Amino acid sequence: MYLVFVIFIITEIFDEYLDYMLKGPSVLHSALQLSLFIILFIIISNLFSRFYRQKINKLIPEELMDILKIIKEAEIKGVLINQTNLMARLKITKPTVKKRLNYLIALHYIDFEIRGNHKYIILTELGNSIIK
Numbered sequence: 259m260y261l262v263f264v265i266f267i268i269t270e271i272f273d274e275y276l277d278y279m280l281k282g283p284s285v286l287h288s289a290l291q292l293s294l295f296i297i298l299f300i301i302i303s304n305l306f307s308r309f310y311r312q313k314i315n316k317l318i319p320e321e322l323m324d325i326l327k328i329i330k331e332a333e334i335k336g337v338l339i340n341q342t343n344l345m346a347r348l349k350i351t352k353p354t355v356k357k358r359l360n361y362l363i364a365l366h367y368i369d370f371e372i373r374g375n376h377k378y379i380i381l382t383e384l385g386n387s388i389i390k
Contacts, residue, residue, distance in 0.1 A: 265298045318388070324348065325358055326367060327383050330389050338371070338378040 274295050276287045318326075328347055332339040345355050359379065364367045367385035371378045381389075 264302060265295060268298055269295050300372075322358055322362060323389075325362065326381065326385055326389055329368065329379055330386070333381060338373075338376075338380070340376060340378050344379065 269291060273287075273291055276290060277283070280287050280294070309355070317387065325344065325348070328344065329339055332343075341355055341359065344359075345352055348355070363370075365384075366382055367388065368379055369382050371380050
């Protein structure tokens with residue numbers, strides 16, 4: 259919401275300047291205003307996403323971030339990881355792994371992929387975006 263408001267204010271200021279320079283509305287005026295809006299949207303959304311990604315990383319407990327990193331490392335190697343592999347890597351019990359995975363699923367950071375009789379853990383786009 260704030261992002262759109264900031265962009266709107268900046269484009270309105272630019273609009274006043276264009277009206278003064280071009281002596282009124284024109285096709286060039288509209289094209290320049292649209293171009294500015296798109297450029298500002300891209301720049302400001304990148305800045306906001308970086309800021310919020312840093313805040314999100316600080317809010318996620320280290321135990322959950324460790325799980326995300328393990329899954330990411332496995333995906334980079336081209337290996338699929340399941341709950342049993344995760345239990346062995348973290349040296350924690352099945353109920354603990356299950357609780358942490360359910361929390362990550364609720365946050366939409368991970369999902370399950372079923373292949374045959376096996377259920378593998380994969381990162382979602384959101385999960386991928388918060389890992390450094």
